[in-house]
Amino acid sequence: MSLVLSPEEQAIAAGRDGAGMAMRIVAESARLLGAPRLIPIASTHVDGALYHGDSGTLFAERLVEGGAKVAVRSTLNVGALDLMGCSRIRLEEPQRGMARRMMEAYRKLGCEQSWTCAPYQAGHRPALGSDVAWGESNAVVFCNSVLGARTNRYGDFLDIACAITARAPDYGLHRTENRRARLIFDVSGLSPSFLASEIAWPVLGSLYGREVGNAIAVVRGVTAHPGEDALKAFGAAAASSGAVGLFHVAGVTPEAPDVEAILAGPEPEAVIRVTPDMVATARAGLSTTAATKTIDAVAIGSPHLSHAEFDSLERLIAGRRLAVPIYACTGRHALALLEQDGRRKRLEASGVVIVADTCVVVTPIMPDLAGGVLMTNSGKFAHYAPGNTGYAVLYASLADCVESAVLGKPVFTDIAA
Amino acid sequence: MSARAEILVPGKAGEGDALVLTAPISFWGGVDPSTGRIADVRHPQHGEVIAGRVLFLPGTIGSSSASAVLMELVHNGRAPAALVLHEPDAILLLGLIVAREMGWETPMAVRLERGAFDSYRGAAVTVASDGAVTAAV
Numbered sequence: 001m002s003l004v005l006s007p008e009e010q011a012i013a014a015g016r017d018g019a020g021m022a023m024r025i026v027a028e029s030a031r032l033l034g035a036p037r038l039i040p041i042a043s044t045h046v047d048g049a050l051y052h053g054d055s056g057t058l059f060a061e062r063l064v065e066g067g068a069k070v071a072v073r074s075t076l077n078v079g080a081l082d083l084m085g086c087s088r089i090r091l092e093e094p095q096r097g098m099a100r101r102m103m104e105a106y107r108k109l110g111c112e113q114s115w116t117c118a119p120y121q122a123g124h125r126p127a128l129g130s131d132v133a134w135g136e137s138n139a140v141v142f143c144n145s146v147l148g149a150r151t152n153r154y155g156d157f158l159d160i161a162c163a164i165t166a167r168a169p170d171y172g173l174h175r176t177e178n179r180r181a182r183l184i185f186d187v188s189g190l191s192p193s194f195l196a197s198e199i200a201w202p203v204l205g206s207l208y209g210r211e212v213g214n215a216i217a218v219v220r221g222v223t224a225h226p227g228e229d230a231l232k233a234f235g236a237a238a239a240s241s242g243a244v245g246l247f248h249v250a251g252v253t254p255e256a257p258d259v260e261a262i263l264a265g266p267e268p269e270a271v272i273r274v275t276p277d278m279v280a281t282a283r284a285g286l287s288t289t290a291a292t293k294t295i296d297a298v299a300i301g302s303p304h305l306s307h308a309e310f311d312s313l314e315r316l317i318a319g320r321r322l323a324v325p326i327y328a329c330t331g332r333h334a335l336a337l338l339e340q341d342g343r344r345k346r347l348e349a350s351g352v353v354i355v356a357d358t359c360v361v362v363t364p365i366m367p368d369l370a371g372g373v374l375m376t377n378s379g380k381f382a383h384y385a386p387g388n389t390g391y392a393v394l395y396a397s398l399a400d401c402v403e404s405a406v407l408g409k410p411v412f413t414d415i416a417a
Numbered sequence: 418m419s420a421r422a423e424i425l426v427p428g429k430a431g432e433g434d435a436l437v438l439t440a441p442i443s444f445w446g447g448v449d450p451s452t453g454r455i456a457d458v459r460h461p462q463h464g465e466v467i468a469g470r471v472l473f474l475p476g477t478i479g480s481s482s483a484s485a486v487l488m489e490l491v492h493n494g495r496a497p498a499a500l501v502l503h504e505p506d507a508i509l510l511l512g513l514i515v516a517r518e519m520g521w522e523t524p525m526a527v528r529l530e531r532g533a534f535d536s537y538r539g540a541a542v543t544v545a546s547d548g549a550v551t552a553a554v
Contacts, residue, residue, distance in 0.1 A: 155508030
């Protein structure tokens with residue numbers, strides 16, 4: 001079935017202005033995807049304002065020059081600069097100036113200055129069943145899975161084009177029939193103590209992404225709600241290791257009251273029975289180096305730390321002085337609360353470097369260090385840090401990350417799956 | 418070896434040495450946008466340069482910024498000579514769609530069964546404007 005645009009959409013697409021350019025980008029994408037029409041959307045989360053090079057800045061400025069404005073609520077994902085001034089970004093001119101121009105262009109287009117990859121913890125929570133167009137892989141998977149709003153994985157530039165047109169291609173996860181699970185990801189063979197541990201969800205997410213790819217599975221065997229931050233970590237890890245846009249957890253996520261309710265057919269196409277060995281392999285795969293004598297830094301906050309995660313961090317540091325810095329990445333929504341109760345000063349006095357509006361894998365913050373070793377509790381940082389920072393990665397729980405930062409050498413607590 | 422592929426995004430016909438990836442790749446974090454070098458240390462083709470090659474992609478994973486990386490490669494003159502995909506990837510190909518809107522010259526993207534990829538390995542490959550993907554003998 002080929003794409004049919006309404007007369008109004010056709011008229012906009014024929015324009016030489018920014019709105020015309022946006023409509024043509026949405027329509028071209030719809031054609032590529034085989035969507036029959038465009039549908040209205042309620043909001044967007046825009047990932048396109050992160051500087052990857054001058055081309056993205058020139059595109060955003062072209063839209064501004066063309067008089068374009070967003071037509072629906074649009075939050076911004078991270079940028080390449082810490083506009084709050086918490087951390088020093090080592091981006092040099094002329095890139096620095098181009099990154100700033102890019103962030104400014106998206107502001108002029110009418111986007112909210114949220115600058116976070118966790119907009120769903122910064123007050124942007126679309127309603128169950130509503131159609132939206134979100135970018136940033138972890139935000140997409142959280143929006144679909146935990147909120148039950150409907151979005152595909154919108155790439156950079158299509159997100160802002162959808163925001164300007166208030167339209168998205170009608171395909172994929174916007175359609176009810178495509179949201180059902182075909183696979184079961186069964187974790188009932190794992191010990192309850194592992195499932196309750198902090199590393200369970202990022203490690204399982206990494207395994208899930210690799211096993212499931214871009215299919216949809218329902219996780220079976222979870223007996224208690226693991227909490228929103230655990231689902232955030234699971235989705236982020238899954239979307240890093242696979243093209244995951246939506247997962248279900250039976251009894252936990254809103255579209256899966258139980259396994260049967262969300263399965264596409266009477267029987268699943270396959271059941272992935274997760275064994276302790278599979279978990280051990282997935283966990284080992286998150287590290288790119290064997291245990292080293294020392295570490296150079298710890299990075300946490302991918303996705304951006306919530307207020308509750310800062311509570312855990314502060315409790316684990318317990319007023320001690322860190323031997324190597326912990327880079328704690330977050331958004332201004334959490335930063336505002338940290339400022340209010342004096343906690344930012346206390347954390348910084350211990351040696352925590354708070355990074356706001358951005359994070360350590362998207363822009364140069366940590367020193368260039370040949371043979372540097374980074375410890376993290378984030379499946380997503382573990383995945384991207386080696387390529388983007390040059391640091392080798394050691395994966396560990398938050399508790400082990402904090403102990404290691406205090407001692408300057410890696411400490412691991414055994415958590416058997 | 419020659420096959421007629423479906424044109425996903427039109428562009429400039431291209432030729433170059435085949436680079437057949439044996440695992441899916443995330444362009445963001447996986448490919449350096451200024452050089453075209455595969456930077457993902459876990460990827461089997463880590464260290465290869467995609468610029469000027471006919472790039473065979475069995476699949477893409479990961480970040481929704483793949484489009485930005487591909488557009489930046491186009492803008493820097495470091496794009497592949499052509500992209501051959503097993504299935505249309507809306508996120509990645511957006512980089513070509515937007516680059517065309519900006520008036521920049523873009524390589525073609527075509528669709529071919531991934532089972533056919535191996536027969537192009539090691540060959541100089543041309544992708545013609547009608548979508549014919551041909552290996553030099």
